[in-house]
Amino acid sequence: MSTNVIEQTAKKPVRQAVPWGKRLASGRVYLGALIVLVWGLGPFYWMVVTALRDPAYTFDNTPWPTHVTMENFRNAFDTSRGNNFGRALGNSVIIGAATTVVALLIGIMAAYALARLTFKGKYAVSGLILSASMFPVVVLVTPLFQLFTDIGWIGHYQAMIIPNISFVLPMTVYILASFFAELPWELEEAARIDGASRLQAFRLIMLPLAAPAVFTTAILAFIAAVNEYLLARLLSSDKTEPVTVAVARFSGNNPLVQPYTAIMAAGTIVTVPLVIMVLLFQRRIISGLTAGGVKS
Numbered sequence: 001m002s003t004n005v006i007e008q009t010a011k012k013p014v015r016q017a018v019p020w021g022k023r024l025a026s027g028r029v030y031l032g033a034l035i036v037l038v039w040g041l042g043p044f045y046w047m048v049v050t051a052l053r054d055p056a057y058t059f060d061n062t063p064w065p066t067h068v069t070m071e072n073f074r075n076a077f078d079t080s081r082g083n084n085f086g087r088a089l090g091n092s093v094i095i096g097a098a099t100t101v102v103a104l105l106i107g108i109m110a111a112y113a114l115a116r117l118t119f120k121g122k123y124a125v126s127g128l129i130l131s132a133s134m135f136p137v138v139v140l141v142t143p144l145f146q147l148f149t150d151i152g153w154i155g156h157y158q159a160m161i162i163p164n165i166s167f168v169l170p171m172t173v174y175i176l177a178s179f180f181a182e183l184p185w186e187l188e189e190a191a192r193i194d195g196a197s198r199l200q201a202f203r204l205i206m207l208p209l210a211a212p213a214v215f216t217t218a219i220l221a222f223i224a225a226v227n228e229y230l231l232a233r234l235l236s237s238d239k240t241e242p243v244t245v246a247v248a249r250f251s252g253n254n255p256l257v258q259p260y261t262a263i264m265a266a267g268t269i270v271t272v273p274l275v276i277m278v279l280l281f282q283r284r285i286i287s288g289l290t291a292g293g294v295k296s
Helices: 002-011 020-051 071-076 085-116 122-132 137-150 158-181 185-193 198-209 211-227 230-235 243-248 260-280 282-293
Strands: none
Touching: 020 260, 071 260, 085 122, 085 158, 085 198, 085 211, 085 243, 085 260, 122 158, 137 158, 137 230, 158 211, 158 230, 185 198, 198 211, 211 243, 211 260, 230 243, 243 260, 260 282
């Protein structure tokens, strides 16, 4: 009996104590993640709390929902006060979808050319694309307003779609070019040897491999297009304004008092689907952002 007990005791793994240095490092990591989480989700949480609160208690500082009501969400879609939030949602979907599709069509081809082809001035083109993403939007307000006024585009969808394409296209090319550069080009060469043209090899071999990056870029481009406010405020009309403009000019029963709870309800309606979409596809987004960053 004693021999068996000794043998069983010897077979049990000995749990080693975790050094204090590693515990401290892990604690710093979790603390930093908690700070980032609170910093990022704190405003969103307070927006939802305010959206669920009775307008009479708008400025209540209670950190959890009190005097809960769904009236604010009905007020957000109410058109009797001159607001048309439902139409603005549709406008944002149209503008965001059109911007994303066109930016992807152009960005995929440009990114593939920058990553695969060798031509004169290649690095200069890459630098210009990257610098375009850092160009301040406010500088373009006056020229674009004057241009679209002259050609009669003020108040039309194209007045917001075309500038949005120019804003999201550098990001699209930058992400996709980094990803295409890390793909195994041997697969494309094998397809070319089997008789496929360069276009067929790209469409049938390389593009499916780049699906995670394309999906990631589409989500980021759509969110960027929907969130644009400055140009949309000046170039849209009542019939074509997106949600950013519609929410900013919400009006209530009293013209001297901002309907904060209805505004927060509208912001919740816009934000929650985007948050759910990112949570559902977070693995694809992460894989798309990191797949081109590590060489095999």
